Each structure stands twice: as C-alpha cells, then as structure tokens.
Amino acid sequence: xxxxxxxxxxxxxxxxxxxxxxxxxxxxxxxxxxxxxxxxxxxxxxxxxxxxxxxxxxxxxxxxxxxxxxxxxxxxxxxxxxxxxxxxxxxxxxxxxxxxxxxxxxxxxxxxxxxxxxxxxxxxxxxxxxxxxxxxxxxxxxxxxxxxxxxxxxxxxxxxxxxxxxxxxxxxxxxxxxxxxxxxxxxxxxxxxxxxxxxxxxxxxxxxxxxxxxxxxxxxxxxxxxxxxxxxxxxxxxxxxxxxxxxxxxxxxxxxxxxxxxxxxxxxxxxxxxxxxxxxxxxxxxxxxxxxxxxxxxxxxxxxxxxxxxxxxxxxxxxxxxxxxxxxxxxxxxxxxxxxxxxxxxxxxxxxxxxxxxxxxxxxxxxxxxxxxxxxxx
Amino acid sequence: xxxxxxxxxxxxxxxxxxxxxxxxxxxxxxxxxxxxxxxxxxxxxxxxxxxxxxxxxxxxxxxxxxxxxxxxxxxxxxxxxxxxxxxxxxxxxxxxxxxxxxxxxxxxxxxxxxxxxxxxxxxxxxxxxxxxxxxxxxxxxxxxxxxxxxxxxxxxxxxxxxxxxxxxxxxxxxxxxxxxxxxxxxxxxxxxxxxxxxxxxxxxxxxxxxxxxxxxxxxxxxxxxxxxxxxxxxxxxxxxxxxxxxxxxxxxx
Numbered sequence: 001x002x003x004x005x006x007x008x009x010x011x012x013x014x015x016x017x018x019x020x021x022x023x024x025x026x027x028x029x030x031x032x033x034x035x036x037x038x039x040x041x042x043x044x045x046x047x048x049x050x051x052x053x054x055x056x057x058x059x060x061x062x063x064x065x066x067x068x069x070x071x072x073x074x075x076x077x078x079x080x081x082x083x084x085x086x087x088x089x090x091x092x093x094x095x096x097x098x099x100x101x102x103x104x105x106x107x108x109x110x111x112x113x114x115x116x117x118x119x120x121x122x123x124x125x126x127x128x129x130x131x132x133x134x135x136x137x138x139x140x141x142x143x144x145x146x147x148x149x150x151x152x153x154x155x156x157x158x159x160x161x162x163x164x165x166x167x168x169x170x171x172x173x174x175x176x177x178x179x180x181x182x183x184x185x186x187x188x189x190x191x192x193x194x195x196x197x198x199x200x201x202x203x204x205x206x207x208x209x210x211x212x213x214x215x216x217x218x219x220x221x222x223x224x225x226x227x228x229x230x231x232x233x234x235x236x237x238x239x240x241x242x243x244x245x246x247x248x249x250x251x252x253x254x255x256x257x258x259x260x261x262x263x264x265x266x267x268x269x270x271x272x273x274x275x276x277x278x279x280x281x282x283x284x285x286x287x288x289x290x291x292x293x294x295x296x297x298x299x300x301x302x303x304x305x306x307x308x309x310x311x312x313x314x315x316x317x318x319x320x321x322x323x324x325x326x327x328x329x330x331x332x333x334x335x336x337x338x339x340x341x342x343x344x345x346x347x348x349x350x351x352x353x354x355x356x357x358x359x360x361x362x363x364x365x366x367x368x369x370x371x372x373x374x375x376x377x378x
Numbered sequence: 379x380x381x382x383x384x385x386x387x388x389x390x391x392x393x394x395x396x397x398x399x400x401x402x403x404x405x406x407x408x409x410x411x412x413x414x415x416x417x418x419x420x421x422x423x424x425x426x427x428x429x430x431x432x433x434x435x436x437x438x439x440x441x442x443x444x445x446x447x448x449x450x451x452x453x454x455x456x457x458x459x460x461x462x463x464x465x466x467x468x469x470x471x472x473x474x475x476x477x478x479x480x481x482x483x484x485x486x487x488x489x490x491x492x493x494x495x496x497x498x499x500x501x502x503x504x505x506x507x508x509x510x511x512x513x514x515x516x517x518x519x520x521x522x523x524x525x526x527x528x529x530x531x532x533x534x535x536x537x538x539x540x541x542x543x544x545x546x547x548x549x550x551x552x553x554x555x556x557x558x559x560x561x562x563x564x565x566x567x568x569x570x571x572x573x574x575x576x577x578x579x580x581x582x583x584x585x586x587x588x589x590x591x592x593x594x595x596x597x598x599x600x601x602x603x604x605x606x607x608x609x610x611x612x613x614x615x616x617x618x619x620x621x622x623x624x625x626x627x628x629x630x631x
Contacts, residue, residue, distance in 0.1 A: 088456055088565030095566040102569070103390070103411045111393045113409060188569030 005079055006041070009072035014038050020063035020073055025299040029315035032056035034063055034073060037080075054080050055091055056311045059183040059304030060263040065295065074183075077304075081185025090184075093308040098186050101193070105175035106141035107308065115172045118143065118150040124157050126171035132205030135160070135167035135237070138220070140213040141176050142307075142339035148346060149339040152212055152362040156234055159364060163247040167210070173200060177211075179219035179264075184305035194224055201227065210237050212364075214265035214338045215303065221269065233265060235274040235337050235363060242281065249281040249367060257366070258288035258331035260322060260345065261297035262338030275337045275363055282367045288329050290322075298322055300348075302340030319348035327358050337363045379432035379530070381425035382488065384439050384481060384495040384507065385418040385453060387446045391500070398598050404470055405501075405598070414449040417496025421557040423564040425494050426457045428528055434491070435459040439484065441477050443469060450580055455571035460579040466588040473591040474502075478510035484583060485515065491531075491551040497522045497558050508556035519554040520547055524561055 006012050014035075021027050021035040032053035057077050064073045084090055085098075097107035104112050116126065118139070127133055137160070143153040160167045178193035201209075209230045211217040221231040232240075241247035259279055265271045272294050279287050292298045300319040323345055326334040334345055345360040389410040397406040414422070425436045438453045438461040440446050450461045464480050466472070472480075485493070493515075495508035505521070512519030524544075525536035532550045538558070539545055549555075610617040625631040 085566065085568050086571060088567060088571070090566050092563055095564075098566060099413075103413060111390075111411070113395060114393065186568060188571075188573065192569055 005076075009076040009079065010069070011038055011042065011071055011076050013069040014042065014071050015069055017068060019066045019068065020071075023062040023066045024057075025060060025062065025318045026056045026058060026301065026311070029313040029318070030056040030311050032311075034077070038071075038073075038076070041080075054084075055094070055305070055309050057304050058263070058299050058301050058306045060299035061268045062263075062299065065267050078183055078185050078187075081183075082187050083185075085185045085187075091309045093310065094184055094305050097305070097308040098181065098184065098189060101176045101178075101181060102189060106145060107176065107180065108141060108145045110145045112172050115139075115144050115174060116169065118145075118153050119157075120154070122154055122157050123161060125168040127168040127204050127206075129203045130205075131168070133166055133168040134206065135165055135208045135210050136201075136204060136206035137167050137169050138177070138209055138211045138216055139169055139174060140211060140216045140339065142343070143212045144174070146339065146343065149342055149362075152339060152342065152364050155362070156212060156364040159238065159247065159367065163241045165241070165246070168206075170200065170204070175200065177213075177216040177219050179215040179223075180303070180305050180307070182219065182223070183303065198225065198227075206230070208232055208237065210234050212339060212362075214262045214269065214271075215340065218264045218268055233269075233271060233274070233337070235265070235278055236271065238364070238367070239274045239277050242278070249278070251280075251282055251284050253282045253366065254284045255332045256285055256288060256330055257283055257333040257335050258290060258326050258329055259293070260290070260300070260326070260334060260336040260341055261294055262336055262341045263297065263299050263303055265337060266297050267295045275335075278363050278367055279335055288331050290325055290329065292325075300341045300344040302338075302344040307340055307343070317344070317348060317351070319344040320352050323348045323352050323354055323358060323360070327352075327354050331358065333366065334358055334360045335363055335366055336360065379428050379434040379492070379528075380437070380488075380490045381428055381434070382437045382439055382485060382490045382493045383418070383422045383425045383453070383458070384493070384511070385422060385449060386415040386440060386496070386499050386501075387412050387442045387449050388415045388499060388501040396600075398600070400597070402470065403595050403598050412445065412448070414452065415496050415499050415501075417498055417500075417557055417559050419496070419564045420559050420561050421494035421496050421555075422453055422456065422458070423562045424526065424555075424557055425492070426565070427562060428492070429457065431528070432530065437462065437488065437490070439464070439481055441466075441469070441472070441480055444582075447580060451572050451575050452567040454575035454578040454580075455567040456565050458578075460581070462581045462583060464583045464585065466585045468587050468589075471591070471594075472588065473593045473595075474504040474506035475510055475593075476588055476591040478507050478514055479590050480585065480588060481507070481511055482514040483585075492533075493517075493552070493554040495554065495556045497556040505556070508554050512554035515552075515554070517552045517554060518549050519556070520549055521556040522558050523555050524558045526555070526561065 018035045021033050059074050100109045101107050139153050143149040178190045182190040217233045220227050342362050349358050399406045429436050436458040438458045441464045498505040520535045522537050523535045524538045527534045534548050537545045610620045
C-alpha cells in the first residue's frame with residue numbers, strides 16, 4: 001500500500017494505542033490484529049505482507065468508532081483487500097460470491113428468474129418501468145433467496161399491505177446493492193453496481209426506498225449518489241406508520257425477547273431506538289437487553305463478506321456467544337433486524353444446542369399478524 | 379513455457395428453466411447467463427500457474443460468437459497475454475472434430491509447450507476437442523488430469539480412474555492435457571482488471587462457413603420423466619439415515 005493510500009485513510013495518524021484490536025470481535029478468535037497490521041504496514045511500506053487475516057474482518061466498524069485519532073480503519077482494510085482482489089487470489093468462497101453477483105445480481109449463486117419467488121401467495125405489486133409508487137421496497141439478495149430470510153420479506157410485505165401502504169418491488173430486475181462487494185474490496189464491481197442500480201432506480205418513480213437489510217440501507221444511504229434522503233430502514237418506516245396511526249401494534253406477545261443491534265444499523269448508522277420502539281409496542285413483558293448492546297453490540301460475523309468466508313479458529317463464533325448470552329438473560333426470542341444476523345444467529349442456536357429454548361426472529365416476523373395465526377407465530 | 383488454453387463460453391443451466399428451440403436443434407438462450415466452462419477455468423489457472431513458475435506466455439483460444447470476448451477478457455485479466463477468437467458463420471452446427479480442426483489450423487504458426495483444455499464442456503459434454511486437437515497436431519495427449527507436476531520439458535500427470543484408482547503418467551512436451559475441475563483453485567478476475575485487459579490483443583478469425591464435421595446433431599430433447607424417485611418420509615434424522623443407507627448400497631459412501 002502506497003504512502004498516498006495510507007494518507008487517504010489517515011493511517012499515518014495512528015498512535016498504536018490498540019483500542020481497535022481491543023474492541024475487535026474477531027481478534028478474540030482469530031490471529032487478526034488490526035493494530036499489528038497497521039504497524040507492519042507503516043514500518044515496512046514496500047515489504048508489507050498480505051495477511052490473509054484481513055479477511056477475518058467483518059467490517060463491523062467497532063475499531064473505527066473507537067479510534068481516538070479517527071483513522072479510517074475499515075476503509076483501510078477495504079483498500080488492503082482491494083489489492084488482493086486485483087491480484088485475483090482470494091478466498092474461493094469470496095470469489096464465487098463476487099462472480100455470482102456479476103452474473104446473476106446476487107451473491108448466492110441463484111438465477112435471476114427466481115429472485116421474486118419469495119412472493120408466493122402474497123400480494124406484492126411488481127413495478128413496471130415508468131410506473132410510480134410511494135414506497136419502493138428493496139428486498140435485497142438474502143431475503144429474496146434464503147428460505148429463512150424470505151420470511152422477513154413476506155412478513156414485511158404483509159405488514160405494509162395491512163397498513164395500506166402504496167408499495168411495490170422491482171421484481172427480478174432488482175440487483176445486489178453492492179455493500180458487501182465494496183467491503184470485500186471489489187471496488188470496480190461496486191462502482192458498476194452503483195451505476196447499474198442508479199440507472200435502474202431512474203426508471204421508476206418513488207418517494208421512499210425501504211430496505212429490509214441494514215447492509216443495503218448503509219450503502220444506499222451513505223454511498224450512492226442522490227439517493228440518501230429517500231432511503232429508510234424498515235424499522236424506521238414502521239415506526240413512522242405506527243406514529244401516524246396507520247399501523248396498529250398491540251402488546252399481546254407474551255414471549256420474553258432480547259434485541260441484538262445489527263452493526264450496520266446501530267453503530268454504523270446510529271439507528272438504535274426504532275427497533276426497540278417496535279418491539280416494546282408488541283411485547284407484553286419488558287424488552288430484555290444485552291450488556292453489550294447499542295454501540296457496544298457484539299458483531300455476529302456476518303458482515304464484510306464473512307457470510308461467505310470462513311476463518312480458521314478453534315474458538316466459538318461470536319454469534320454462538322451471542323445466543324448463549326441471550327439464553328442466559330432469559331430470552332425466548334432473540335430479535336434482530338438484519339437478514340445476515342438472522343442467519344448467523346439461527347445457525348449459532350443450532351451449534352449451541354439451544355433449538356428448543358431460543359428462537360431467532362426478524363422484528364417484522366414478530367410484529368406481523370400471520371394469516372390465521374396470532375401475533376408472533378409467523 | 380508457452381501454453382495455449384482453449385476456453386468455451388457456455389450457458390449456466392443448473393437452476394435455469396431450459397427451453398428447446400426444436401427447429402434449430404438448440405437451446406433458447408435469451409434468458410440464460412453465460413460464463414467460462416468450469417473445467418476450462420481450471421485449465422486456464424493451470425497455464426497461469428506455469429507461467430508464474432516458468433515464465434513464457436499464455437495464449438487463450440476460443441471458438442465462439444463475438445460475445446465470447448466477455449470470458450476472453452476475464453482470462454486476459456487473470457494474466458493471459460493475448461487471445462484468438464475463431465468465429466465461423468455456422469457456429470451452432472460445429473462438432474468437436476470441426477472445432478479441433480479450426481483450432482489446430484490457428485495454432486500452426488504458434489510456438490507452444492503445452493495446450494490445455496477443460497476435460498469436458500458443460501453444454502455438449504463431448505470431451506473430445508482436446509484429444510482430437512492432439513491427433514490433428516500430431517502430439518501426445520493425456521485426458522482428465524487431476525494432478526500435475528511440471529518440469530521444463532515434461533510433466534508428471536495423474537489421472538483418476540474408476541474405483542478410486544490413480545494412474546500416473548509422464549509425458550514430454552509438446553502435449554495436450556485436458557484438465558479436470560479441482561486440480562487447482564482458479565483466481566478471480568476483478569472488474570478493474572477486466573477493464574484494463576481491454577488493451578490486450580484479441581485476434582479475431584472469421585473463416586466463413588466451416589463444413590468439416592463428422593457427426594451431426596439430430597435433435598435435442600428432455601429425457602422423459604422417470605419413475606425412479608423415492609420420497610423418504612420421517613424426521614430429518616430418519617430420512618438422512620435412509621439416504622445414507624442408499625448411498626452405501628450404491629457404493630457411493
């Protein structure tokens with residue numbers, strides 16, 4: 001990495017205090033040490049090695065948000081990764097996810113023609129070119145294809161229909177937002193997706209772009225041109241609907257629930273209250289809280305390409321610690337509002353042997369009145 | 379060490395809904411996504427690894443329509459030096475022999491130590507181009523390579539046989555080797571790399587209509603639905619056990 005790159009991310013300001021590594025969720029279970037990487041890079045600019053460790057990073061942003069010198073640590077890691085991406089020698093799972101995005105518009109290797117199969121029996125309008133809608137629902141790749149995350153898309157579309165919202169989706173034309181692509185260091189593909197999606201959005205008229213995933217939210221809000229004001233996470237939008245009286249929430253869910261703050265919603269976009277407002281509105285009992293919550297929330301290891309990239313470690317995944325903590329606090333439902341968290345935590349419930357004791361649910365699946373079922377049983 | 383790699387642009391058909399155009403005896407491709415044939419991707423990687431180790435040049439050859447440039451540019455982005463695209467008018471009528479003949483013709487003036495192809499194309503599944511090419515060029519070949527140790531002028535190549543047997547051969551260059559998937563780990567072609575590869579040469583050869591084929595496709599059809607499927611009932615643990623039993627009985631576990 002050149003001196004210019006180091007300056008770009010303020011890496012030269014690093015005082016080697018180590019707060020980054022101390023807060024890093026993966027430094028506990030892998031050899032990744034971001035302070036050490038920066039140190040090596042600063043001392044031996046030409047000879048700096050390409051530590052495979054940088055692929056352990058989940059881009060959760062804990063390091064950057066704790067850095068007293070404001071070093072752009074996550075951008076710096078993306079920069080390091082981009083060097084490896086340019087050389088082509090990257091983790092095969094990351095390669096396959098990126099190639100799938102280029103070919104199919106999603107990282108899951110699934111064909112485009114099945115992108116809106118999640119709709120099933122639900123009534124969801126697919127927007128045609130030139131048409132307008134108040135709310136454009138950006139489903140996202142994981143809620144579109146993953147059977148568990150599909151339930152979030154189905155639940156949210158039922159809620160929006162019940163609230164009488166004029167909403168529509170882009171159907172099979174929808175394409176990956178690129179948030180993880182950028183974080184895996186594939187900056188060329190990210191630029192291409194920004195351009196493609198910007199062109200795609202320009203074919204429709206909408207006032208709000210509601211996302212299910214905080215990852216899509218993050219990149220649309222902060223990294224796309226001329227889109228920021230329209231972008232809103234579904235938890236924010238449902239609170240708006242509730243405040244306007246369009247969405248009636250009743251606190252008849254008797255389960256004990258705890259909320260896991262997704263990194264891309266919480267510490268990266270400071271959305272802490274809305275998920276809690278929704279949960280408090282539907283729970284009979286008080287919402288439980290982790291000790292590590294809000295800006296200290298423990299990353300589930302689903303971000304930054306880690307949905308696909310496995311790391312070497314003999315220690316339990318952070319998601320497994322998280323579900324054990326949830327169980328320790330007495331929760332029956334571990335609520336979150338991110339498809340990646342939903343999947344990593346659901347897997348962790350199985351590996352931790354808590355399947356009979358703890359359910360992981362997206363908030364929209366908790367507040368959605370299922371067809372013919374009572375709240376919370378969707 | 380100079381290598382030639384033959385690559386093919388094929389449709390991805392695993393999850394796609396396939397339709398046959400009966401009049402033209404081919405797949406309807408409008409909704410299909412194309413990419414490099416999987417085995418060819420491993421063949422390309424093998425050539426690139428040899429270039430990194432021994433120096434020389436990697437030349438990519440493909441018989442296909444202009445859209446083939448998409449996968450050729452990816453190969454150039456990964457490190458191939460230049461490419462030859464052969465685009466006869468009657469592409470859809472070619473058989474493996476005619477394709478091999480087209481490639482052999484273009485390689486007459488090239489200097490190479492090794493020619494790599496994938497062991498099989500995922501669309502027509504012939505597995506013949508590499509072998510036919512070796513015959514036409516009058517050089518040795520080994521098919522279905524799963525492991526390869528290379529020296530300056532020869533290579534030791536493993537071929538996997540039925541029943542888990544491994545056969546090892548030594549062959550001297552020049553030679554054609556057809557590569558199985560899994561031999562290496564193909565690298566990624568970044569978008570910026572693909573853009574930069576735009577300056578590398580793709581020589582386009584247009585031989586007009588090419589009629590040297592030996593076999594002709596009669597028709598393309600889906601196999602009639604069989605009645606061989608058995609659906610296991612029970613809990614996941616019970617059904618998994620039944621599946622394991624079947625796999626054991628069939629010698630697959």
